[in-house]
Amino acid sequence: MTQHxxxxxxxxxxxxxxxxxxxxxxxxxxxxxxxxxxxxxxYGCQMNVYDSDRMTDVLGPEGFTTTENMEDADLVILNTxxxxxxxxxxxxxxxxxxxxxxxxRARQGKEMMIGVAGCVAQAEGEEISRRAPIVxxxxxxxxxxxxxxxxxxxxxxxxxxxxxxDIDAKFKHxxxxxxxxxxxxxxxxxxxxxxxxxxxxxxxxxxxxxxxxVSRSVEQIVTEAELMAAAGVRxxxxxxxxxxxxxxxxxxxxxxxxxxxxxRLSEIDGLDRLRYTTSHPRDMDDELIQxxxxxxxxxxxxxxxxxxxxxxxxxxxxxxxxxxxxxxLIDRIREAAPDIALSCDFxxxxxxxxxxxxxxxxxxxxxxxxxxxxxxxxxQRPGTPGALMDNQVDEDIKSARLAELQELVAQQQxxxxxxxxxxxxxxxxxxxxxxxxxxxxxxxxxxxxxxxxSEDLIGTIQPVEILEIGRNSLFGQLKPGHHDVVxx
Ligand code: SAM
Ligand code: SF4
Numbered sequence: 001m002t003q004h005x006x007x008x009x010x011x012x013x014x015x016x017x018x019x020x021x022x023x024x025x026x027x028x029x030x031x032x033x034x035x036x037x038x039x040x041x042x043y044g045c046q047m048n049v050y051d052s053d054r055m056t057d058v059l060g061p062e063g064f065t066t067t068e069n070m071e072d073a074d075l076v077i078l079n080t081x082x083x084x085x086x087x088x089x090x091x092x093x094x095x096x097x098x099x100x101x102x103x104x105r106a107r108q109g110k111e112m113m114i115g116v117a118g119c120v121a122q123a124e125g126e127e128i129s130r131r132a133p134i135v136x137x138x139x140x141x142x143x144x145x146x147x148x149x150x151x152x153x154x155x156x157x158x159x160x161x162x163x164x165x166d167i168d169a170k171f172k173h174x175x176x177x178x179x180x181x182x183x184x185x186x187x188x189x190x191x192x193x194x195x196x197x198x199x200x201x202x203x204x205x206x207x208x209x210x211x212x213x214v215s216r217s218v219e220q221i222v223t224e225a226e227l228m229a230a231a232g233v234r235x236x237x238x239x240x241x242x243x244x245x246x247x248x249x250x251x252x253x254x255x256x257x258x259x260x261x262x263x264r265l266s267e268i269d270g271l272d273r274l275r276y277t278t279s280h281p282r283d284m285d286d287e288l289i290q291x292x293x294x295x296x297x298x299x300x301x302x303x304x305x306x307x308x309x310x311x312x313x314x315x316x317x318x319x320x321x322x323x324x325x326x327x328x329l330i331d332r333i334r335e336a337a338p339d340i341a342l343s344c345d346f347x348x349x350x351x352x353x354x355x356x357x358x359x360x361x362x363x364x365x366x367x368x369x370x371x372x373x374x375x376x377x378x379x380q381r382p383g384t385p386g387a388l389m390d391n392q393v394d395e396d397i398k399s400a401r402l403a404e405l406q407e408l409v410a411q412q413q414x415x416x417x418x419x420x421x422x423x424x425x426x427x428x429x430x431x432x433x434x435x436x437x438x439x440x441x442x443x444x445x446x447x448x449x450x451x452x453x454s455e456d457l458i459g460t461i462q463p464v465e466i467l468e469i470g471r472n473s474l475f476g477q478l479k480p481g482h483h484d485v486v487x488x
Pocket of ligand 1: 083084203204241242278279280304306345346347376377378379380
């Protein structure tokens with residue numbers, strides 16, 4: 001997989017390194033119970049990262065703090081991803097390892113509850129408790145707000161499997177939580193605006209694990225964004241499996257799309273940067289494209305997966321657009337925002353993909369020129385139409401195509417990164433670097449940027465001149481007093 005930065009795409013099954021694995025205290029007046037610790041391991045997409053944070057939030061009033069050490073945990077939650085093969089098997093083997101930790105704690109007379117959340121929980125349901133009896137709680141993505149209640153049931157000795165789809169209740173709960181005084185937050189944060197998907201691409205499990213598309217209301221989103229800004233968040237990435245399918249009734253009584261929402265969010269004081277992911281080409285409307293032209297706060301980066309460059313494969317994938325429509329869309333976007341960095345997802349070896357189909361994908365990549373891309377071998381997902389297609393492609397062919405595609409994308413990524421050398425632009429600093437004295441932030445185009453500077457600058461946007469590039473990161477120096485820069 002070619003990966004250009006430290007953010008994973010929605011659905012991307014890379015184990016994330018999370019803020020929520022660092023120790024933080026979430027206290028509440030109602031924390032009458034003994035202090036307890038939760039260890040949260042998050043797999044997959046940004047939506048899972050966001051959901052894991054929400055789970056730790058609802059556990060705070062129950063007296064939980066987070067821990068990085070599983071051995072110290074009274075509660076372990078695996079927030080899982082099901083987008084590609086072997087996800088469930090990986091969860092079962094991880095549960096095997098956790099069982100040993102649980103047994104060791106039991107020898108010390110300490111309890112350890114175990115929960116499985118996320119899309120594997122949704123897809124496997126009761127099968128998890130059957131195959132892994134150490135699991136006390138199986139909880140699907142729409143039920144996290146019920147975690148305290150379900151945990152209590154599990155502690156009383158009843159195995160809990162909760163995989164109902166009640167997303168309205170979850171969104172309502174998120175809004176109630178947002179109405180509380182904010183805790184101090186990291187400079188860059190996610191905000192879920194939409195969940196689920198109605199597109200039914202024939203390779204994808206999301207419509208089955210996350211359910212139908214549901215949008216949060218304008219009011220809920222704006223309130224949460226304002227509270228985040230008040231808590232020190234400078235950059236918000238709006239999340240959704242099909243984020244540009246978001247729509248809602250605006251305060252003016254009209255139906256708003258994502259573009260209109262971005263104009264509204266850009267009015268919030270202190271919120272300097274907006275992003276959104278992941279978009280479907282069919283839902284890139286004029287207002288959203290215009291927002292890229294008009295809004296200084298909307299960063300010049302767009303993740304717009306095409307999956308394949310072959311019309312017959314696109315049709316068989318049920319992508320609902322042709323390669324030509326994709327090219328025309330890219331032209332319109334680049335006309336509105338010439339400096340935009342484009343990112344993409346590709347699947348190689350979808351059933352029936354011929355050499356020519358694959359070469360059509362390579363040709364599309366050459367024509368568009370991406371700043372980065374994620375690419376995957378097609379994986380048969382049970383329950384999806386693609387899994388039943390009889391013209392599956394050999395693994396060896398998939399591997400060879402993937403390597404060829406990733407080589408091309410790597411060249412384009414390097415060329416894009418190299419084009420930033422000697423440029424000066426705003427970098428939002430987010431954390432300390434690996435080396436002493438180093439801090440790391442993000443460029444407007446989502447590239448990690450490393451600079452030697454004081455950690456006091458974390459949480460601020462500073463002009464940085466880029467001096468050299470590495471495989472995934474840019475290296476630069478501060479340019480104090482430089483005002484006319486992108487992404488300030
Ligand atoms: N909604 C986004 C879209 O339409 O492009 C993508 C969301 S999906 C959760 C993330 C990526 O995982 C997809 O874009 C696709 O490239 C990849 N993916 C999904 N199902 C897959 C499968 N069965 N095999 C290989 N890759 C898959
Ligand atoms: Fe999956 Fe297609 Fe929906 Fe994306 S648009 S989440 S790939 S079904």
